[in-house]
Each structure stands twice: as C-alpha cells, then as structure tokens.
Amino acid sequence: MSLISRPPGSGRKKPFSNKPGGRRNDNNRIYNCPLPIVFWYPPPTRVRSLLGLLGLTLTKVETLQCHGVFDEATRSVWVSSKTDSTILWRRGFFGKGDLSRSEPSWLARQINSRRSGGNRLTAEEMTAKRRAERKQFKIDRAKAIAAVAAEAEAVFESEGRVVVPALSGPSIPSAATWKPAPAPEPPETPVTPQEEEVPQEDEEPPEDLEHLQLTLPEAFFLxxxxxxxxxxxxxxDELMTIQQIWIAFQTAQLTPPLPTSPKPPLQFDNPFLINYIVYHHYRSLGWVVRGGIKFCVDYMLYKRGPVFNHAEFSVVVCPVYEDPADQELSVVDIHNSAAFPWSWLSTINRVNTQVFKTLILAYVTIPARSRVSLEVLNSPACLQYYSIREVTVRRFIPARMRD
Structure with a gap:
C-alpha cells in the first residue's frame, strides 16, 4: 500500500475501465499516487545492485506536508490552501469540498460557467449533464408511448380494431438509440461599429471560497x-500535538446535556474511536474509503478511487459491547449499537444490491471497563484493545442467481 511509484521496468497491467481512453489516461497520470508520500527510485547502477545484495537501498521517501485547522462545531479539519487540498485529493482522495459533492471543484465550475463553449467539464457538471439527459430521455419515451397509445385509440374508434400499443420499435426511443437534441443557437445580435472599437477587458477570476473538509478519522490517519x-x-493559533489532537477529536464527539455543562469523560464507545478503527482497518488494506451516506451506510470501499470505478463494497459499522452492562451505563448515543430489526437490514441490503454493491457489516468489539482502565484512552495505544469482525450480507435474487 505504501508503494507509490514503481521503478522503470516494473509495469503492471491496467485495470479494466469503461471510461474513454483519453480521460482514463489523464486519470492515471493525475491520480498515480495513492497516498501523500512518494518513493523516489534512483536509476539502475552498479552501486544500486551491490547495495541490493547487501539488503540496502538508495530509495528516498518524500512526505508532503499539508496544514489544516480543527473545527469543533463541524467535527472536521479545514484545509484552506489550494495546493494542500489538491495534494490530499489527488493522492488518496482524502476529504471533500464544502461546496462540492466530493472533489473541490467549485472554482473550476465558476470559471466554466463564465466561459462560452468550455469543453472540459468537472465531475459534478458531467453528473448533472447525465442526469438531465436521463430525465429528458424518460420524457421523450413517455411522449412516444402516449402517442402510440393515442394512435391505437384512434384506430379502435374509426375501424373497431383492437391494436395493442407497442412498447418498443422504431418510434419508441431506447437507451441505445436515443440522442439528446442539439441545443438551440442563440440569435445573432447586430454589432454596431462603436461596440467593435471598445476593447473587451478580461474578467478577473472569481475568488476561491471553497475549502477541503477532512473528517476526524481521515485527519488522524494522515x-x-x-x-x-x-x-x-x-x-x-498554535500547532497541536498528537496527544492534544487525539483528546480533542474524542471530546468533539461528546455532547454535554447543556451548553454550560462540562463534557463527560472519555469513553470506550466514543464514535470517533469506533469509526476510526474501521477507517484505519480498510485503509491499511489498500482500499480507498469514502463516506456512504448516499447509500444509507457508513463507508464505501473503492479499489483505486471514485474517478476510476464505482465502489464495490459498502460498510455498516456495528459496535458490540464486550460487557453488556457497559451499554446500560454509557452516556454516548452511538448508532447501530442496539439490535436492529430485519426490516432495516433488508432495506439497506436491497438499496445496495440494486446498485451492485456488496454489503459488509463491520462489528467493532468495545473492550469492557472491568478489564481495561479508562486511562488508556489518553493515547492511541488504546486501539490494541479493540477488534473487528466482518460479515458479508448478500440478497438472494432468483432471477439473477439462477445460473
């Protein structure tokens, strides 16, 4: 997972993708580093060969430095620098733009909206275009079916013959044959000689108002x-140490009963700990982990990233108490800790099956207070007392699984 760039001659087969060739090549070039660290390999020399025999190497590791500000209200870390945001997104798909769906592309969308005839669209603009075309296709298909039904009614009224309206044919558009209508050209307005002589001033680029938001598990992982x-x-306005960050991230998840009340002490069932354990587990196995609220789950797992392929797995985090008595004494309201009904599981499984994703239930075992002291929560060393079990849930569909 930590191997970012490979030495010359160590090629790897390209994964299959349904994206156009030019765009796929651009993505392979832009997102060639899966993490914000780079391994620099020296050219092959005799010295390198001798060091390889001795178990040594001349490979250098470069760690890119980024900066963020902790925001307790939103429980996230804000990265305002455009350079740092680009590094974190293109080297591992960390965070999301606060004015975008995922990639911080608000400024690019504003620039594209000012340009006439811009060919390169952002990811959000392409998604919006596909959705608009899909909506228009459904409207055109419904109109064509209604026209065929009206024609059948007219034949029945005039000739008395019963004609069954066809739902397919040359007059009914399909997903393979339908094409969007070309956009109408704006009418040409005559230009006066006075307007031709006035030089057009270049518009100033808009100010970038967007920042990258890192979730607490993402920030601590980095x-x-x-x-x-x-x-x-x-x-x-001072840099925080790892221990200060560790305590602050846990404290941000503990909401006091009143704004003036002191926050409760650290707990083993802190939502930050539970979510970070699952996030760290899959990131350490090489998966790109993204939020899954769109599909009613906690995380989505990508092989390379959202710009290459769709997510293959969806993860629901399920906390399990080692000692059931700890759950009754807990002051933290953590979701999925109680036994969920079968209707909930069936609904989430059906939603993810329809989008061809495999549902995974990640059970995180919370250590018992009688076995482990709360003092271990002051450092990340407490993670050794947690464990994860994974259960894959698949929905049986007779029409698909008959073969």
Missing part, C-alpha cells in the same frame, strides 16, 4: 500514520 498533516488550534 497525521498519525504518515506525518503529512499539521493541525492548528483555532483558539490559540
């Missing part, structure tokens, strides 16, 4: 495992 992120305290 700063603890790769040391490529620094976090600033918004109240003191």
């Amino acid at each position: 700063l603890w495992n790769f040391d490529c992120l620094t976090v600033t305290d918004p109240h003191t």
Whole structure:
C-alpha cells in the first residue's frame, strides 16, 4: 500500500475501465499516487545492485506536508490552501469540498460557467449533464408511448380494431438509440461599429471560497500514520500535538446535556474511536474509503478511487459491547449499537444490491471497563484493545442467481 511509484521496468497491467481512453489516461497520470508520500527510485547502477545484495537501498521517501485547522462545531479539519487540498485529493482522495459533492471543484465550475463553449467539464457538471439527459430521455419515451397509445385509440374508434400499443420499435426511443437534441443557437445580435472599437477587458477570476473538509478519522490517519498533516488550534493559533489532537477529536464527539455543562469523560464507545478503527482497518488494506451516506451506510470501499470505478463494497459499522452492562451505563448515543430489526437490514441490503454493491457489516468489539482502565484512552495505544469482525450480507435474487 505504501508503494507509490514503481521503478522503470516494473509495469503492471491496467485495470479494466469503461471510461474513454483519453480521460482514463489523464486519470492515471493525475491520480498515480495513492497516498501523500512518494518513493523516489534512483536509476539502475552498479552501486544500486551491490547495495541490493547487501539488503540496502538508495530509495528516498518524500512526505508532503499539508496544514489544516480543527473545527469543533463541524467535527472536521479545514484545509484552506489550494495546493494542500489538491495534494490530499489527488493522492488518496482524502476529504471533500464544502461546496462540492466530493472533489473541490467549485472554482473550476465558476470559471466554466463564465466561459462560452468550455469543453472540459468537472465531475459534478458531467453528473448533472447525465442526469438531465436521463430525465429528458424518460420524457421523450413517455411522449412516444402516449402517442402510440393515442394512435391505437384512434384506430379502435374509426375501424373497431383492437391494436395493442407497442412498447418498443422504431418510434419508441431506447437507451441505445436515443440522442439528446442539439441545443438551440442563440440569435445573432447586430454589432454596431462603436461596440467593435471598445476593447473587451478580461474578467478577473472569481475568488476561491471553497475549502477541503477532512473528517476526524481521515485527519488522524494522515497525521498519525504518515506525518503529512499539521493541525492548528483555532483558539490559540498554535500547532497541536498528537496527544492534544487525539483528546480533542474524542471530546468533539461528546455532547454535554447543556451548553454550560462540562463534557463527560472519555469513553470506550466514543464514535470517533469506533469509526476510526474501521477507517484505519480498510485503509491499511489498500482500499480507498469514502463516506456512504448516499447509500444509507457508513463507508464505501473503492479499489483505486471514485474517478476510476464505482465502489464495490459498502460498510455498516456495528459496535458490540464486550460487557453488556457497559451499554446500560454509557452516556454516548452511538448508532447501530442496539439490535436492529430485519426490516432495516433488508432495506439497506436491497438499496445496495440494486446498485451492485456488496454489503459488509463491520462489528467493532468495545473492550469492557472491568478489564481495561479508562486511562488508556489518553493515547492511541488504546486501539490494541479493540477488534473487528466482518460479515458479508448478500440478497438472494432468483432471477439473477439462477445460473
């Protein structure tokens, strides 16, 4: 997972993708590094061969440094630098733009909207275009079916013959034959000689108002495992240590009963701990982990990233208490900790099966207070007391699984 760039001659087969060739090549070039660290390999020399025999190497590791600000209200880390946002997104798909669906592309969308005839669209603009075309296709198909039905009614009234309206044929558009109608050209307006003489001033580019938001598990994964992120305290404007960040991320998830009340002490069932354990588990196995609220789950797992292929697996985090008595004494309202009904499981499984995703239930075992002291929560060393079990749930569909 940590191998970012390969030495010359160590090629790898390209994964299958249904994207056009030019766009696929651009994505392979832009997103060639899966993590914000780079391995630099020296050219093959005799010295390198001798060091290889001794178990040594001249490979250098470069860690890119990014900076963010902790925001307790949104429970996230804000990265305002455009350069840092680009690094974190293109090297691992970390975070999301606060004004975008995923990739921070608000500025590019604003620039494209000002240009006339811009050919290169952002990911959000392409999605919006496909949705508009799909909606128009359904409207055109419904109109064509209604016209065929009206023609059958006219034949019955005039000739008395019963004609069954056809739902397919040359007059009924299908997904393979339908094409969007070309956009009408705007009418030409005559230009006066005075307007031709006035030079057109270049518009100033809009100010980038978007920042990258990192979830707490994403931020801690970057700063603890790769040391490529620094976090600033918004109240003191000073850099926070790992221990301070660890405590602050846990405290942000504990909501006091009243705004003036002190926050409760750290708990083993803290939502940040539960979610970070699952996030770290799949990231360490090489998966790209993204939020899955769109499909009613906690996480989505991608092989390379959302710009290459769709997610293959969806993950639901299910906390399990080692000691059931701890759940009764808990002050944290963590979701999925109680036994969920079969209707809930059937609904989520059906939603993910329809989009060709495999549902995974990740059971995180919370250690018992009688076995482990709460003092271990002051450092990330407490993660050794947690464990994960995975259960794959598949929906039986007779029409698909008959063969």
